Amino acid sequence: MIRALVVLLCFVLCVVYASSKPTEKKSRVHEEEPLSRLQHDDNKNYDYDHEAFLGQDEAKTFEHLPPEESKRRLGIIVNKMDRNKDGFISEEELKDWIKLAQKKHIYDSVEHQWKDFDLNGDGLISWEEYKNVTYGSYLEDPQTDTEYNYDQMMSRDERRFRVADINGDLMADKHEFSAFLHPEDHQHMKDIVVQETMEDIDKNGDGFIDLKEYIGDMYTSDGEEEEPEWVATERQQFSEFRDKNNDGKMDKEETLDWILPSDYDHAEAEAKHLMHEADANHDGKLTKTEILNKYETFVGSQVTDFGEALLRHDEF
Template identity: 35%
Template sequence: MNKLVLLLVAALASAAVADDAANKNKDTQPNAQQQQQQQFYQPPNPALVKKHLEKLFDEELDADKDKYVTAGELRAYLKLFHEKLVFDNIDKQWLYFDKEMNEVEPGKKVLKWDSYRKVTFPDKDLDEPGEDGTTARQMLERTERRWNMADANGDGALDKREFKNFLHPEEDEKARHVVVIEAVELMDNDKNGDVSLAEYMTHLRKVSGPEKGKESAWEQAQQSHFSTYLDKDKDGTLSESEMKDWVLPSHDREEGEAWRLISSGDANQDTKLTKEEVTAVPEYFMGILPHEFWQQAGHAGSVKHDEF
């Protein structure tokens, strides 16, 4: 299974509370993620993708300039790629709420829960359902739970470090379990505490786009992955423990993704990639093009570069 999709589950669980909550406020400007989602299915120009993949290969991936990219080189790039996505998101959100902050000492600001709630959850919108039927009031409960888990000193306010754990709890050892809780809530449509195969497939179709949902081979591959690898006790559902193994894998995620990319493009099976192998299967590699490409191409977030 495409591990970018796997990681998107964690990313969605991590970002949905903070980002979607902000989007509920119609008096504020739509944030970048909302604008990206609106453009999600616009395909980028193939020639432009090829050109930028070649540039990425030469300038970023092939670190030793030997005309090949190894799993180690891919892992190093993916680690930086992931860190930049996380910190760019934190900086943008922190700046967005700057006017609502209190300066507790010179150079140190905090954001209080009441201030955050006022901006992201105006009372007039609390019972208005979103596209998925979830109301802002329901989202508020999840958001406050996440806020409290990130609030290390329990003072009701977050400094920038705590705010990072609020937006990206998967990056913090103490806060990361909330990602599992939210992932289960996101997928468990019948609210019985487990995720069935049907619920799993419904979620994957939603995050992968309609073009994938129509492919029988893709459907069979995802069902097989569920049954073979995710459902460890073979009871037909994913428990919270099995969900944790899926959305928060204990192995090095960048290394795992690097090897997945190698296997996707390695036509001659020599465990490394040439530029020609990378550009031959752009659907596997355009997801790791830098965010600047999507902005310049007018397709910010249009494919799966933000899934990782």
């Protein structure tokens, strides 16, 4: 089975803005690995907060726990978060925990895929190994009449693999393979992130992203429905903030500032949000009681038939 789409989708990361907007909009703005691919809208649910606080995989586990078990496990997490053992969780400790959860998500992602690509078990993944696993069926029986241009996808993957391959031996260790799978999390990969983004959006191939291309990447009208209000806001955003030199288009530097903003820390923003939600006495720090009282914000809970099977977890 061709797996190129899985890897391709790993790059098209989407962290939506904190304010609620229609689901048809997609965003390419991200700071390192996204805290969650879900929309941040506490008026509907706390799913974004759960994934940001726990990590995406652990959040799924907590979804199926009864309330008392969720609180018990959350209490264990609170003890781990309190690094200085003063009985309080500071905003900095909360932010560090969120960052740790995301690093664990990336680590688990690499570990999960590693065994699929390291075919000879030598502790490295060569480009040939990756290519053969990802595109093997296509290489054995090339077909031109397909929905996807696999030659182009393979070329793009190889280019990214070579950039991730720091020592240039076309053999990726786990750090290099992590850079390949999660380029937004590695400084030396930022240029390739920008290049791939521009290739996706720059439909006329002039090396820039104009307003039409910018809007078209986030929203496509079917010609019948009324244009959502946020589209007008995005046009204004493009003119006032994206197109910094006011030439009607975004160059590479402006695109970098858009998709990998250096002045916004999503983990810090989420920590401030959770602090605001749970800090009942407004003293700028959280007690275990305050956190447990808001457990649904942090971890969520619902009882299911198979919830009991998830209670057995080594760290809990």
